[in-house]
Amino acid sequence: MNHTVVAILQEFSLDAYRPIFHRDLDLGEPLPPRAGNLVKVVTGMRRSGKSYRLFQEMDALLAAGVPESRICYFNFEDDRISPATHQTGDDVIEAFRYLHPDVAPEDGLYLFFDELQEMEEWGSWLRRVVDTTRATIYVSGSSSKMLTSEIATEFRGRALDFELLPYSLRELALQDVELAAHIDDVVQSPARQTRLQALLDTYLTRGGFPAVQGLPVAQANGLLQSYTQRVVARDVVERHNLARPRVASALASRLMGLSGRQLSVRKIENDLRSAGLASGRGYLGDLISYFEEAYLVFLVRERSRALSESTTVPPKAYAIDPGLSLANSRAGVSDMDQRLENAVYLELRRRHPEFRDGGISTLRTRSHGYEVDFVVGDALDERATELVQVTDSMDDSRTVERETRALWEAMEELGARDGIIVVRSGAQAHYERDGMSIAQIPAWSWLLSTNGAPSR
Template identity: 30%
Template sequence: MQKPMLKKRDLYLNRMIAFQDTEMIKVITGIRRCGKSSLMKLMAQHLRENGIGQDQILEMNFESMSFPDMDVRGFYEYVKARVLPERRMYLFFDEVQRISGWENAVNSFRVDFDCDIYITGSNAYLLSSELSTYLSGRYVEIKVLPLSFKEFLDFHGYTVTEKKSPTGALKRRITDQDGDIYDERELFNEYARFGGMPMLADVGLEIDRVTAALDGVYSAAVVNDILEREKRKGRRTITDPVLLRKIIMFLADNIGNNVSATSIGNTLVNEGLLEEKGRRKPAVHTIQSYIEALLEAYIFYEIKRFDIKGREYLRTLGKYYIVDMGLRNYLLGYRDGDSGHILENIVYFELLRQGYDVAIGKIDNQEVDFIATKADAKKYIQVTENMNAPETRERELAPLRKIRDNYEKLVIALECDLMQTQDGIRIQSVLDFLLK
């Protein structure tokens, strides 16, 4: 059976290429099944296409039965036996955290051999203090997310083209491989419903197949990267799979809402979600440990608040967003509603893909959905479902008007009849934001 052709993910591949042949160890992180292994294969393919011999490339996937029960000494000896004298080696280690003490081996490769090293991991524990101690200042993290809307279209066989109309405006058209034209809003609805896990391009967007595929993602991320990892580390913090699932369900149902460990515990008890015999309300520090495990497994991302006038981060309630909308719908059911928070979730991760650090903005008693910053840019962003009603327009524009600096201010809307600038604030459709 022929293997499916690798789809390009230039956003991440170019980041890897930028650090090729530097001393830095390239650490590719992200939730299970988001495409890290394929990205490693794309990098190895890039090397071969640019004159690197196959015998200089060593690829090891530690989820494969090719390396059963390998310990750190066996790992080192296996690599050592394949290093070519007087030649630079390119070492690719997939899910390397499955080897206990792997940090020692990887650091030894760096010291002992002329090599360029790439590793993946599905848990932030990979970048814990232990790794930092061994590789202090010598690694760069490349954070991989599920597909953007643009990538989703590409993976599912659609082509986006733009051309200027006689008036000079850009017109966008989306076609399939047969040249048939598709409505971009309908395709966006599919993306918001089924999410951007790359394997869906192989199984198709039929709901039973999507559900089965996402069940595999959930099991791998929760069982392998939280419950099993805790056992391997010898910790006994995350011991209750029922409580873990309840917290996952709560966070998935409350994306974009203010959440704390205390509010989660109270809600689980008050709504009878922990009514099994003999159960008591879990301690706040227990719930916090479970949340941290979900963040480490890249299932949820936490966003902090920033006081715009006071120029400081606040210790008040943060918010959580789920890494993939398909995963949320798998957990909660494919239902209508809550489209405002779904839109926020999609925009938040698109900003991360674009390289921004993102916070919630607070100005007086009002909130700005996102402050997006990177070295050379800052944006203040409101996200809304509809900007047509006058009262909605005023609500979304009011906090942005209060900000007195000269950085870009933007409202991203799903529905808006007039995409224009008001008081220096630009209004943009979410489809333009995602596809331009």
């Protein structure tokens, strides 16, 4: 018997983590325990709330009448069991059964394995557990590769993937009793509109990581910077056994500062060389892919309209969180409008998990090369489900002309009838032309909605 594992299991109490804030990420109904079950895997960047999403699921099971003696939670990032091995995992299940001898094998268990990627070759171990244990299994991890190259080939098709991002604006508003009571009202009072605008500005500055909420700005920035440093150290340098951590750290800082701008590896290479950190483009490209795997940054590419068509346009880079972007940017950089664009991308990613890989893209129109910030939809069938522009305001006629002309032309080329302009400041408005419609929506309203329909 592994007495360290026994002690860790005995220490855990869900009550220590209450109140458990409800996250919007829906994992579906719990599967009945059985051997051969699908595994539900929650992935996301460190500190984004994955553990609490597992706690939310455990809390729901208890409310539904599942006894605590059938619910096992274990965090494989605990330093007392490092390095975690297949034997460690076996010890967890053995120790839990030892602590709960009255649970019959036919009753089945609910197993919650947190940060399982800390176990070497975890995929093959989990496959054995799935095949031999009557259980419902949830797993969390801090790498998107948990469902790609790191998982054993024989495990593919046996897991459901759920991506958890830091708090959205809606989730932050739901933590305010008065705002939560009216969050789905079609019409918001002027006083609530003012509060929601202030909440938006705070969100674009502080971001949505749970632990930074309510902290003074200096402390919040320091904590967010430490998050980036930990991801670089643990999920990139250590995991991939890299020998040049200063290059990785400097590149991460530059990527965080892009916040919706195009990523030029050549320019970054030159900047790093000027700073005494010479490195080849191939190495920098590898680092960028590692940052994507660790959920530090997302790359959004230009929409391709045909299988044979390729683009040489550099992708845009978006951080996992607008507050993380600001905290890790160079001093003096503000760019509230760029961080709003970042926030809109993250919200589109939440709303369209089916289009996560390449289904959210940028677009330049064929006729005049006008840019549309986001196009949602499968590029292979040349249809778009959403066309979205993002801008700070529409207060002058030149901005109105620039933002609407891109959408009109893109809508004509893609056969779409509707477009959206999300504005940080400004009122709701509509534009009509040739049977097509563009809705101008205040950012707080669009971000609060669950389907893009605005409050007023």
